[in-house]
Amino acid sequence: MSAQTSQAASLSDVLTKPWNLDQTDSYMSTFVPLSYKIMVGYLITIYFGQKLMAHRKPFDLQNTLALWNFGFSLFSGIAAYKLIPELVSVFMKDGFVASYCQNETYYTDPSTGFWGWAFVMSKAPELGDTMFLVLRKKPVIFMHWYHHALTFVYAVVTYSEHQAWARWSLALNLAVHTIMYFYFAVRALNIQTPRPVAKFITTIQIVQFVISCYIFGHLVFIKSANSVPGCAVSWNVLSIGGLMYISYLFLFAKFFYKAYIQKRSPTKKNE
Numbered sequence: 232m233s234a235q236t237s238q239a240a241s242l243s244d245v246l247t248k249p250w251n252l253d254q255t256d257s258y259m260s261t262f263v264p265l266s267y268k269i270m271v272g273y274l275i276t277i278y279f280g281q282k283l284m285a286h287r288k289p290f291d292l293q294n295t296l297a298l299w300n301f302g303f304s305l306f307s308g309i310a311a312y313k314l315i316p317e318l319v320s321v322f323m324k325d326g327f328v329a330s331y332c333q334n335e336t337y338y339t340d341p342s343t344g345f346w347g348w349a350f351v352m353s354k355a356p357e358l359g360d361t362m363f364l365v366l367r368k369k370p371v372i373f374m375h376w377y378h379h380a381l382t383f384v385y386a387v388v389t390y391s392e393h394q395a396w397a398r399w400s401l402a403l404n405l406a407v408h409t410i411m412y413f414y415f416a417v418r419a420l421n422i423q424t425p426r427p428v429a430k431f432i433t434t435i436q437i438v439q440f441v442i443s444c445y446i447f448g449h450l451v452f453i454k455s456a457n458s459v460p461g462c463a464v465s466w467n468v469l470s471i472g473g474l475m476y477i478s479y480l481f482l483f484a485k486f487f488y489k490a491y492i493q494k495r496s497p498t499k500k501n502e
């Protein structure tokens with residue numbers, strides 16, 4: 232094989248050339264290892280960023296943060312609009328199990344393929360959420376940085392391994408994030424919202440993780456018993472994702488208990 236043909240596709244190839252899964256896979260073959268390095272860089276930046284900010288005044292970034300959050304809310308809304316109809320259509324046509332076992336044209340279709348990939352890639356700039364917390368000298372709770380770091384790497388791996396389950400993961404997360412980022416944008420503008428609004432958002436986050444855990448449990452069973460031949464799921468994703476969703480469910484349930492039952496804000500001081 233010549234050096235030219237073995238060269239991986241670049242980000243601009245994926246963005247500017249017509250959608251081609253082989254090309255995206257080629258790009259992702261370099262992005263997967265890079266995502267682990269980005270995750271480590273992210274954790275180091277939080278650590279040293281907080282140390283650096285310890286003796287400085289917090290930056291006043293209200294408007295930038297509002298714009299940032301509105302941007303993510305809008306992006307999530309558009310991506311949800313592009314991806315959810317495909318989930319509904321597969322669900323109606325082939326049933327619930329098929330919707331997390333069969334890829335169909337999810338990855339090869341130019342619309343769902345691209346928007347699914349765009350969702351995964353958006354997890355990198357989403358790490359910027361934490362930089363706003365650091366620069367504004369707000370507590371960075373364990374649940375926040377753990378969630379951001381792990382979700383990023385997990386999303387990249389899941390997409391790269393063409394998991395049919397991604398269809399659910401993306402639809403759920405995009406729907407929740409459209410509302411959550413809108414809430415954060417409104418809050419960044421210092422607009423007060425009734426407490427039930429936050430409670431509703433935490434609830435839909437928890438519902439998202441309950442559905443994810445249920446599907447994962449079933450996928451473990453399917454994979455172990457090979458009861459659905461050709462089910463597009465790997466042990467790699469089942470093990471990382473399974474542990475991830477169980478831990479998220481636990482952390483968000485604990486957050487719910489603290490914030491809305493004990494009424495002690497978990498984000499106003501470190502846990």
Ligand SMILES: CC(C)(COP(=O)(O)OP(=O)(O)OC[C@H]1O[C@@H](n2cnc3c(N)ncnc32)[C@H](O)[C@@H]1OP(=O)(O)O)[C@@H](O)C(=O)NCCC(=O)NCCSC(=O)CC(=O)O
Nearest residue numbers: 300360369375378407411415418419429430432433436498
């Ligand atoms: C209702 C929630 C969305 C938010 O609850 P909170 O108690 O944190 O809400 P709050 O209104 O008291 O305070 C929000 C504070 O966060 C600041 N803030 C603004 N934008 C933010 C952003 N993009 N990410 C994290 N924090 C942000 C606000 O300025 C405000 O600070 P101040 O008022 O002090 O100026 C909750 O369910 C939640 O997720 N809390 C965990 C915090 C978090 O980081 N969540 C996002 C990632 S989890 C996620 O994304 C799950 C998923 O995948 O669905």
